[in-house]
Each structure stands twice: as structure tokens, then as C-alpha cells.
Amino acid sequence: MTTGTVEINNESANGAGSARSDGHRVVEVKLGERSYDIVIGRSVLGELGQRFSGLFPAARAVIITDRTVAGFHLASAEESLRAAGVEPHVIIMEPGEKTKSYAGLMAACNGVLDTRLERGDLVIALGGGVIGDLAGFVAGIIRRGMRFIQVPTTLLAQVDSSVGGKTGINTGHGKNLIGLFNQPHLVLADTAVLDTLTPRDFRAGYAEVAKYGLINQPDFFEWLEANWQGIFDGGPEREEAIARSCQAKADVVAADEHEANQRALLNLGHTFGHALEGMAEYDAERIVHGEGVAIGMVLAHEFSARLGLCDPAVTDRVVAHLQTVGLPTHIGAIPGQLPNVDLLMDFIAQDKKVSRGSLTFILTRGLGQSFVEKGVDPAFLRAFLEEKLS
């Protein structure tokens, strides 16, 4: 089978064959003056200092990370920066979604202000989606905007949250309701650090990889069905899948940075997913973001089938693959009490994708044929959810 045409620059001076296994992949996010590179490869974290001082000579740095990530990767990051003559400040947050809160924002802002770094200096986000979203937001509002670098350490962050400039925090009203579009100046995705993830976290990130196939690349989804084991095992399929995911996201972001339109496709599974996370109060014991997306993608396919848009066999195929890699595929798989419909509808209505009272969802007409539907009838949705929860 073919993997389709993926335009990926290759930094390696070697031939294309060995570059695929040894070299770094570079995906460019094309946003004019604010364009930046995503560098993907094993051990690119060791190049942090060199790349930093090459791009930002004489700038200073503060690393924002969390306790778990710090235990695994902080020493490497600091060492690399020091070797390049940069002595970084470090702010260590509590791990977990609850750090993406007003309290976490205040603590991180105060920490950066304590360093006395200036507008031209850099915030380095070393961590998963929580750290990337928080640190990117912090960088955007300290002194009305510092520069920042994303060093995503989870699969989810590497293929999704570190790319495209969405940053922010959650509030009691829902996820990511406070934040900014703020593009990083560089993304360093070290595929070797993913070996330190728990299987559950790796799987959760994989849901976002599969999403790119389900949005508009059925050939990529097919390739994932055949090659997922290599991605999980750390074979060359891992770089391939990450580069292809980043390219897919970069293309969408370059075309529609502020989500006026097509960028909304990236939210496939997310409106349901966010609502499920919300009803579980972002308790990672019960559900993490990627699991919400997995269940949400299945719900989006089921709902599309219910609307007569999509063959139910497509849903079966999606469910089968997500189950194969160990992801949850229905609401009942979330431990604890089932949410009630009112609460779910409430979270859905609060979602940013609401426009003028009618509900916007990403629906699909088949495998990899997603589209933005702005006129979903709330009553029909409620009936669908009631059935799912019964």
C-alpha cells in the first residue's frame, strides 16, 4: 500500500533510505514571518542548546516542566543548554490536567517574573500537553509576549498540542476556554523520550494520530492499521507517523490559523471528548484527553451513521482499530458514575465551537471523509446521547 505523498524536508545529508531511519525529519509550519520548524527524531533533545543558541544568540531561557517529566528529561535539557552556554532557570509544576488552571497560570507567571527574563528571552515548555498549553500561554502574556520553544515529551503533545499555537488553561466552565493563539518559535519532538511514557499515555496520544487518518487521509488510517505495532515499539514507523501527523496539522494550521473554518476539522472527536473530560472533572484516574478523543471519535462516527451520513461499517472499523491498540471506545468504559445527559449537553453547549446557538460538530461521510457541520439539532443530539447513556 501507499502512504500517500507526505512532503517532509530531510535534514540528513545521507540518502533518503538511511535518512528515514537515522536522520531527523523537519516539518515547517508556514505562517509567514511566524513560520517555524518541527524537528522530529530520536535524541533531538540533545540538540536543544545548540539549536537554541543558533536561533537566539545571547537570549536567556526558563524551562517550564512538571515533576514527572523533570525526573526523566530535565537533566538532559539543562545539560544541552549549558553546553551551549545557556544557564536555564527552571520552574517545576505539579503533573496533571489541574495545573492548566488559574492557580497554575499564576504560579507559572510569577515564577517567570521572578527570573527577570525579558521580552526577547525564551520560555521552553518541556513536557506534555498540559505543560505546553500552560507555558505557551504564559509566554504569550508575560510582558505582553516572550518567545517560546516547545519540547513535547508525550506522543499527544508531539502530534497535536505542541503544533499550531493553541495555548491556554481550563476553568470550571470547560477546557481551554481561556488562552491564546500563540505560535512557538521551534518545536523539538524527540521520539526516544516517548519510551518513558506509560502504555496508557502512549495509547492516548495514538488516538490523535489515528484522528488525522479519520479526518481526511483514509490511506494513512489503513497504514496505521497495518503498522501500529512498530509505532508502539519505537521502530522507524514512529517517526513516520509523527512526521505525517505533524504535516497534516501544519497544513491545516497554515491554511486557517485562527479556526475560522477548516481548522475545526482537527476537533474531530473533541466536542464529545471535552464534555466527557469535563463531567469527570479532568480526573486522569478516570479519563485522559486522548481517551476522551477516542470515545469522541467513535461517537462522531455513530452520530454520523444515525444521521444517515455514514455507513455503520465504518464505525465498526474505527472501533476495531482503537480497541486493537487498547483505547476505550464507549462511554461505559469510563470508570465511575455515568454522566447524565443534562451535564453533557451543558458542556457541549459551552464548547468554543458553538456559534449562534446551533451546535457545530465534526461529522463524517465515510472513512477519512470528515466535514464541519454547523447546524446540528440539539434535540436530536440529546436523544442520541440519552440512548448512549442508557
Added chain:
Amino acid sequence: MTTGTVEINNESANGAGSARSDGHRVVEVKLGERSYDIVIGRSVLGELGQRFSGLFPAARAVIITDRTVAGFHLASAEESLRAAGVEPHVIIMEPGEKTKSYAGLMAACNGVLDTRLERGDLVIALGGGVIGDLAGFVAGIIRRGMRFIQVPTTLLAQVDSSVGGKTGINTGHGKNLIGLFNQPHLVLADTAVLDTLTPRDFRAGYAEVAKYGLINQPDFFEWLEANWQGIFDGGPEREEAIARSCQAKADVVAADEHEANQRALLNLGHTFGHALEGMAEYDAERIVHGEGVAIGMVLAHEFSARLGLCDPAVTDRVVAHLQTVGLPTHIGAIPGQLPNVDLLMDFIAQDKKVSRGSLTFILTRGLGQSFVEKGVDPAFLRAFLEEKLS
């Protein structure tokens, strides 16, 4: 004497003469797609609804204001919006600089999220600089950016803080250290509402008017020396002074939105002023922003004279005019304990205008001949301040 060439569009269909007394002045802030108008005139608040629905048909609105302003002007704003078919939500904050804080930010954000307004809806900032800075910041980060309108109700906000897109809050580290460049979509400056200001607040705003003369328009400063009474009394000189101040600011902002360079001139008197406000813990009983700017402008002239840059007679002239209108002109005029030099130097070093350790100040070579000096020697500054505080 001449008032110089001020390019101000005039909406009135009447002749230029009567337009000067009856019509509105419109100053355009030219920022490409993000350009917007500042509409200046008596009773433009009454046109809020009509202008709102004209620019943003079908959009909804939330007014953010404070208790004091609400008492004077909220009913007029609501009435105008309702007459245009817009039923606004209202969030009322405590008056005072302390509202520009993390706590104020959280409260305002939660208030806006409670309304369930969407990205295309508008935040209307009805109030002085505190409300404008806070509401503009809130609008910029709710759902990663709502639209907003400034309705400045103080002289200071009309000539300075509502124009140019600087928004934000203070922290324990200093003023405006957290925030955004976020341009409004419209500014409505009703000169009649200024009649409700206390004399002290009006004077404080006047310091920023005088600042435009001292930056680079000596003829405007001269005109102010001759015409200040008309501005205070609400004569046609008031619209003239506000329009000319807004035009001066709009020109600088259009040339250098993000303060890479010349926009820093607008900070004349502000580095000292912010430090004085900081040492007084933003206690308005002791000092308000415009008073800090007045003292700061005098210090900037004195310091320039000490450096041999500026004739001391210019300082005398500046002091004389500021004293004439009743503004404080020396640190000793601030009630309570005098700050110590270490604390002041600390606030100055934390100022956003610091770059690479050397201090940036706006200094002057004469009346209306200000310039950005990036290499101020901290030791020399300390000696100067020690003398001022002795």
C-alpha cells in the same frame, strides 16, 4: 499661535467651523485589517448601540465596568444598546487599581464565561484605564479572543490607555507585567462624561495630554499652557486636546505597534512613575497613575539636565505648567513614607523597558525633544535618586 497640522477626519456634514464645536472628531488608528476608529465628542455614548449594531449585526455584548462608573454611565450605555436591539450582560468590578490583578482577571473571565458569549461577540469596556486594561485583556483571552470596544470614561483612558491596544494586569512584581497587545474594534470617547470626574482624576489624565507635547510637539505644549483652562472647563478646547492626543498616539502605534522602537517614547515619565506607584503599592490614596507620570516627567527632565542633555530652564517650565494645573511635581509630594532607593531601583529594573541589563529611559534634549536612551548607567541613576530622596 498655531496648533500645528493635525489630520483629523470630521464626520459632521456641517462646515469645518461648526464641526469643531458640534460634530464628532474621528481619529483612525491605522493597523491594516485591524484598523479602528476613535470617535470623540460630547454625548457619543448615546450612539453606542447604533454604532455597535452597525458594525457587528447580530452580535451580543457584555459590558465590563466598575461600581463608580456604573453609577454614572451604565444606564445610558444599556439604554443605547437596548434601543438598537442589543440586550447587554453586565459585569461590575470594584473600582481601583487593585482590580487589575490576578483576582480581578479571574473574576472578570468567569463573569464573561457565565454569559456564554461566543468568539464573535463583544466585550465593552466602560470605564477608566483599569477597566479598559482589564477588559481588553479578558477579551483577548476568552475563547482565545473575543472582539471588544473601549468606552473610556476618564481623561487618562481617552487620551492614552484606550488607544493602542496595550492591555493587562499588575502583579506583585510591577505594573502591566502580564497582558497582551490587543487592539479594540472601536473607541468611543464621550467628552461630556469627563464632567463626572473628580478634579484630581481629571488632572491626572491631563498629565498624559501634556506628555504628548513634551514628547515631540512643543507647539502643542505651548498651546496647552495657553488653553488648559478651557480643557478643564469643558470648552471646545477639550475635544481639540483629546483629538490631538489620540492622533499623536495613533501615529506612534501605527508605526510601531509592539514597541520595538519609537513606541517607547510614549513611556516618557512612566518608568519613574511606575516605580513610584509600585512603592506605594498602587494605593490611590497616595498616588494615581497620572500623578506618577507627572512626577516622572519632571524627573526625566531633571535627569536629562543632570546628564547635560537639556537646559534646566526647560524643567522649570514643565514644573511651572504642571503646578499651574495642580499636579504634583516632586517625590516629596506623595503622602506617606518616602521610598528608599533600593526599592525604587528594583521596580525600575523590573520595568518592561529593561533590555540586556542596561536601563532604557525616555530622556529629552529640550522642550518636546524626547528620545529613547538605552544605555543609562544604573550607578548614575542611583546617585540621582538618592539626592532626590534626601
